Amino acid sequence: MTEFFLRPAVLVPAVAVAAYLIHQLFFAGPKLPKLPVVGARDGDWFPFYQAMWRNTFNFKAAVKQADEQFRDQAVLMPLIGNSNMVLLPRSQIQFVTDQPDSVLDMHAAAIESLQIDYTCTDPYLVHNPVHHKLITTTLTNQIGNLVPDVAEETAWAFEQRWGSPDEYQEVCVYDTLRKIVGCVTNRVFLGKPKHGLRPRRAPDFYSTAHGVETRAATRPRPRAQRLPPVDHQAGQGDRRPQEYIDELRAEIEGVLAEHGGEWNKRALAKMQKLDSVMRESARLNSFVTVGLNRAVAAKDGLVTPDGIRIPRGATVSVPSYPIFHDSAVYPDADEFKPFRFAEQRSDASIEYVQRAAKAFATTSTDFLAFGHGRNACPGRFFAANELKLMLAHLVLNYDVELGGERPRNTWFGLNRVPPLQATIRIKRRERA
Numbered sequence: 001m002t003e004f005f006l007r008p009a010v011l012v013p014a015v016a017v018a019a020y021l022i023h024q025l026f027f028a029g030p031k032l033p034k035l036p037v038v039g040a041r042d043g044d045w046f047p048f049y050q051a052m053w054r055n056t057f058n059f060k061a062a063v064k065q066a067d068e069q070f071r072d073q074a075v076l077m078p079l080i081g082n083s084n085m086v087l088l089p090r091s092q093i094q095f096v097t098d099q100p101d102s103v104l105d106m107h108a109a110a111i112e113s114l115q116i117d118y119t120c121t122d123p124y125l126v127h128n129p130v131h132h133k134l135i136t137t138t139l140t141n142q143i144g145n146l147v148p149d150v151a152e153e154t155a156w157a158f159e160q161r162w163g164s165p166d167e168y169q170e171v172c173v174y175d176t177l178r179k180i181v182g183c184v185t186n187r188v189f190l191g192k193p194k195h196g197l198r199p200r201r202a203p204d205f206y207s208t209a210h211g212v213e214t215r216a217a218t219r220p221r222p223r224a225q226r227l228p229p230v231d232h233q234a235g236q237g238d239r240r241p242q243e244y245i246d247e248l249r250a251e252i253e254g255v256l257a258e259h260g261g262e263w264n265k266r267a268l269a270k271m272q273k274l275d276s277v278m279r280e281s282a283r284l285n286s287f288v289t290v291g292l293n294r295a296v297a298a299k300d301g302l303v304t305p306d307g308i309r310i311p312r313g314a315t316v317s318v319p320s321y322p323i324f325h326d327s328a329v330y331p332d333a334d335e336f337k338p339f340r341f342a343e344q345r346s347d348a349s350i351e352y353v354q355r356a357a358k359a360f361a362t363t364s365t366d367f368l369a370f371g372h373g374r375n376a377c378p379g380r381f382f383a384a385n386e387l388k389l390m391l392a393h394l395v396l397n398y399d400v401e402l403g404g405e406r407p408r409n410t411w412f413g414l415n416r417v418p419p420l421q422a423t424i425r426i427k428r429r430e431r432a
Ligand code: HEM
Pocket: 106, 131, 132, 135, 288, 291, 292, 293, 368, 369, 370, 371, 372, 373, 374, 375, 376, 377, 378, 379, 380, 382, 383
């Protein structure tokens, strides 16, 4: 008899059923309201679990289906690792941001989704977020004063990672830029390092970012043959990418000349085309596919404007990817139009407040790349300035050859990851 129960064909399903029952009895999440399940199909035996599988492996299709098929409705969006997600419609984005922390809790959702208690070296900081106040007060107030340091470190970091090659060299965009970003950001948080005289046993992040460890993969590589030069590529619409680069260079050089050749906050603020490129890039490539992830914290749950009660412990989110790709919101939404927002900002027929709302770091219900409302990213003003300085440096100092088409982003559950292996070719820009 015992032998019969120990046979793998009997034991494995028995353990699986027992584990499922224990999970359902003791660890299952809150009882979700009866709502349409995104990803479920007629004829499914286990619609919720089959949908969970489909949504996890094709979240792009899931979030599009939710937004198109159930435009004004809340839906269940089961995912592996997050079976309690209720996706609210885009018309309720403002409603979500208006809820107090006691009703919708951003931190609880972040701690759960990032598993911070297990992944952060010091979870104390996350549960006692002193950094939030430091960012919104000290860091943001100092952005202007930090510009010269950030500009200097940007030049140094690019020289370390990209050098000044006379001939086109291939560089891996992600691998080199994440180190450049680390280097420049460390300059702000840790101060100026004595280049070349750093401690041998520096922390990994610091040493890698400042070039103590150089890996062959991050150095410019010899000329690659497979990429056509920028000039020969078809541009967006009827314009070539090189024309945009020329226009960008003209703006940056013009504004810099007005400011005596010095980088400062006011000069950066005047570079609206540069700002527009960043916002357009964030619009098309944001990792925020669904935004405003919040855990329902209220004891009696959250009651939505259409009367649905979502229980405590569930998470709510709203669509972001479908809005960024909606041509009714962003005309020709699938096209990368670098100066889309600069054109809107210079359109005198639009009210000033609306024009100003097109700046890179400005959030809205249609632009969730930095979140929106009370919990919107407090570091975005700093990030925007740093990234603009870096892009300006790149555009002014390098000629770039791109591949034919931008390699696709990869979807990983609800996350969207940039093409990590993509390369471009660069060389030092010849100035007249
Ligand atoms: C391009 C760069 C960045 C992007 C795209 C980004 C994006 C985001 C997003 C989407 C959120 C969630 C907002 C919400 O759910 O409403 C967030 C939150 C946050 N970000 Fe960023 N972020 C960036 C850079 C930074 C930097 C440089 C810092 C720090 C200096 C920072 C600090 C934070 C903090 C502390 C929060 C949590 C806010 C809260 O607790 O209320 N971020 N960010």
